[in-house]
Amino acid sequence: MSSTNKAVGILAEFENPSELLKAAAKIRDAGYKKFDCHTPFPVHGLDAAMGIKHSKLGWIVLCGGITGFLVAITMQWWMSAVDYRVVVSGKPLFSFQAFVPITFELTILFSAFATVFGMLALNVLPQFHHPIFYSDSIARATDDAFFLSISAGDPRFRADETRTLLESIGGCNVEYLIPPASAADNEQEDQHS
Amino acid sequence: MSSTADSTTVRPPLISGNQTFSTITQRISEIVEIEVQKTPKAWFIAFGISSSLAGGMGLMIAYLLWEGTGIWGLNQPAGWGWAIVNFVFWVGIGHAGTLISAILFLFRQKWRTSINRFAEAMTIFAVICAGMFPGIHVGRAWVAYWMFPLPNQMDIWPNFRSPLLWDVFAVSTYFTVSCLFWYVGLIPDLATLRDRAKSGIRKVLLGIAALGWRGSNRQWSNYEKAYLILAGLATPLVLSVHTVVSFDFAVGIVPGWHTTIFPPYFVAGAIFSGFAMVMTLAVIARWIYKLEDFITMRHLENMNKIMLLTGMLVGYAYACEFFISWYGGNPYEQSIFINRATGPYAWAYWTMVSCNVLSPQIFWFKKCRTSIPVMFVVSILINIGMWFERFVITVTSLSQDYLPSSWGYYIPTVYDVGIFIGSFGLFLTLFLLFLRFLPMIAIAEVKGVIPEADPHHYDH
Numbered sequence: 148m149s150s151t152n153k154a155v156g157i158l159a160e161f162e163n164p165s166e167l168l169k170a171a172a173k174i175r176d177a178g179y180k181k182f183d184c185h186t187p188f189p190v191h192g193l194d195a196a197m198g199i200k201h202s203k204l205g206w207i208v209l210c211g212g213i214t215g216f217l218v219a220i221t222m223q224w225w226m227s228a229v230d231y232r233v234v235v236s237g238k239p240l241f242s243f244q245a246f247v248p249i250t251f252e253l254t255i256l257f258s259a260f261a262t263v264f265g266m267l268a269l270n271v272l273p274q275f276h277h278p279i280f281y282s283d284s285i286a287r288a289t290d291d292a293f294f295l296s297i298s299a300g301d302p303r304f305r306a307d308e309t310r311t312l313l314e315s316i317g318g319c320n321v322e323y324l325i326p327p328a329s330a331a332d333n334e335q336e337d338q339h340s
Numbered sequence: 341m342s343s344t345a346d347s348t349t350v351r352p353p354l355i356s357g358n359q360t361f362s363t364i365t366q367r368i369s370e371i372v373e374i375e376v377q378k379t380p381k382a383w384f385i386a387f388g389i390s391s392s393l394a395g396g397m398g399l400m401i402a403y404l405l406w407e408g409t410g411i412w413g414l415n416q417p418a419g420w421g422w423a424i425v426n427f428v429f430w431v432g433i434g435h436a437g438t439l440i441s442a443i444l445f446l447f448r449q450k451w452r453t454s455i456n457r458f459a460e461a462m463t464i465f466a467v468i469c470a471g472m473f474p475g476i477h478v479g480r481a482w483v484a485y486w487m488f489p490l491p492n493q494m495d496i497w498p499n500f501r502s503p504l505l506w507d508v509f510a511v512s513t514y515f516t517v518s519c520l521f522w523y524v525g526l527i528p529d530l531a532t533l534r535d536r537a538k539s540g541i542r543k544v545l546l547g548i549a550a551l552g553w554r555g556s557n558r559q560w561s562n563y564e565k566a567y568l569i570l571a572g573l574a575t576p577l578v579l580s581v582h583t584v585v586s587f588d589f590a591v592g593i594v595p596g597w598h599t600t601i602f603p604p605y606f607v608a609g610a611i612f613s614g615f616a617m618v619m620t621l622a623v624i625a626r627w628i629y630k631l632e633d634f635i636t637m638r639h640l641e642n643m644n645k646i647m648l649l650t651g652m653l654v655g656y657a658y659a660c661e662f663f664i665s666w667y668g669g670n671p672y673e674q675s676i677f678i679n680r681a682t683g684p685y686a687w688a689y690w691t692m693v694s695c696n697v698l699s700p701q702i703f704w705f706k707k708c709r710t711s712i713p714v715m716f717v718v719s720i721l722i723n724i725g726m727w728f729e730r731f732v733i734t735v736t737s738l739s740q741d742y743l744p745s746s747w748g749y750y751i752p753t754v755y756d757v758g759i760f761i762g763s764f765g766l767f768l769t770l771f772l773l774f775l776r777f778l779p780m781i782a783i784a785e786v787k788g789v790i791p792e793a794d795p796h797h798y799d800h
């Protein structure tokens with residue numbers, strides 16, 4: 148079949164979170180690396196079943212927090228004790244105690260920005276084009292369906308073997324992810340032949 | 341046995357009505373997907389009233405900007421009137437939203453999932469209302485940006501030793517972080533709406549807002565970490581915000597303000613009033629949209645218990661203030677507290693005490709705790725009482741401080757009252773738009789707490 152050659156991935160549906168969890172572990176054990184699960188909500192234990200390491204987000208947030216802290220302290224010191232020196236009620240120009248609230252707030256603010264934009268960066272979002280959307284049924288992954296997808300870029304990916312494997316571990320509605328343009332080409336080819 | 345524990349064998353399930361994943365999606369999404377003509381009549385009536393009030397407020401603010409703050413009842417000595425009272429009131433309302441979304445998340449209180457989305461929305465809209473008041477209170481609102489440390493032609497910087505400046509940073513950080521938290525929570529639900537959208541334009545707009553979310557577990561992994569960290573950041577933030585708001589008072593040397601109990605007392609009061617507002621809105625939304633399966637009696641009862649607890653905390657703070665003013669031996673402090681309870685503002689003081697301390701006591705009885713009319717009325721009483729608390733703190737202390745020669749009675753004008761009522765209009769307008777266009781219950785999170793979401797559910 149010519150269409151399977153153009154497949155950029157394969158998608159299988161599983162009945163429930165439990166089936167998906169078992170399937171993900173089997174795919175991981177079969178040596179696949181470029182595979183993913185698609186679920187309407189985070190399924191408990193799926194990270195371990197897929198062999199995903201802990202998110203690195205915490206380190207990004209730590210950097211954001213330290214930046215916020217330094218920015219706040221430097222800003223307040225420079226503005227009150229260097230650039231615009233005004234003595235208020237006989238207090239020292241640089242009195243860190245009075246600068247604690249704003250330093251705290253800016254630490255939180257920068258950390259929160261680092262969290263959100265760090266999460267988006269790690270997830271490569273926004274990403275409006277993705278091969279998974281070649282499938283029509285993937286829309287149900289945000290409703291009530293549980294999918295497992297394997298990319299054709301995985302060294303172990305073989306269109307037929309991978310399909311058989313997915314079906315043998317309980318995958319149903321298995322479909323190849325084929326770019327729409329090439330799907331149209333294939334139809335034409337089929338008609339000509 | 342605590343009803344906040346999630347042992348489903350002894351307690352009713354969090355979500356009732358035999359919901360499946362797809363019925364949850366359907367029930368919550370259909371509210372925002374219906375055609376314009378099919379929007380409930382009650383929504384249009386409420387929107388008409390609240391947007392008119394907000395519009396009226398807009399006109400009054402225009403007049404205020406034209407004429408100046410003299411149109412308010414501010415006088416010498418009461419230079420802070422309703423604008424500051426309303427500011428503290430609205431910031432406080434917002435705090436319950438963050439408590440529900442962040443603190444209850446850290447405590448693994450799964451019952452929060454049904455109410456966190458609209459509690460967070462409430463936070464954002466309440467902070468918008470709050471932020472407006474200092475902005476128009478500065479008198480020359482067109483230079484309100486002087487509050488921020490921006491380079492300017494006068495070559496000066498704000499005073500970083502002033503609690504009022506701390507407040508600018510605290511409230512703007514709070515608003516920003518609340519918006520981020522809310523949006524992150526919305527991403528998976530926006531993707532759900534995107535995948536259900538029929539019309540092209542709706543699909544495109546929701547597609548952009550959902551950022552291409554595809555429910556991938558590699559994404560969920562980072563997403564859940566981000567959610568946890570945001571909850572961890574929002575928790576100290578929410579405590580700091582009302583602490584800083586209380587510094588606006590506590591750092592001043594006005595009698596009745598200059599006390600160390602203010603930060604915890606303000607935070608407890610904020611959570612108390614915020615829960616009352618969540619309750620008022622939840623009861624109405626649940627009734628209009630028939631969401632009894634999602635916002636169950638268990639959710640409402642838990643909120644009532646929190647109101648009982650925080651009501652007692654503010655009651656304790658009222659008592660403690662009196663004790664310390666006597667024990668501290670400062671005659672000015674003593675006189676201000678005696679004045680609060682027996683002076684010209686005694687009516688406001690006792691309104692506050694009866695609404696905040698006495699009315700929640702009814703929640704000791706399970707029958708009252710689980711009665712919708714009772715909780716609705718009590719939640720409104722608490723809203724009133726908490727507004728009066730801020731009025732008592734702000735106005736009684738200012739109008740009768742050290743020198744009897746500079747005492748004065750503060751009377752609000754029609755503009756004070758009108759702008760306050762109008763701020764409710766603005767708040768409700770935004771809230772109704774939210775109910776109409778965004779999922780008011782976190783779809784993905786609710787799915788995660790039904791028994792079918794647990795892989796072990798299928799082991800038998």
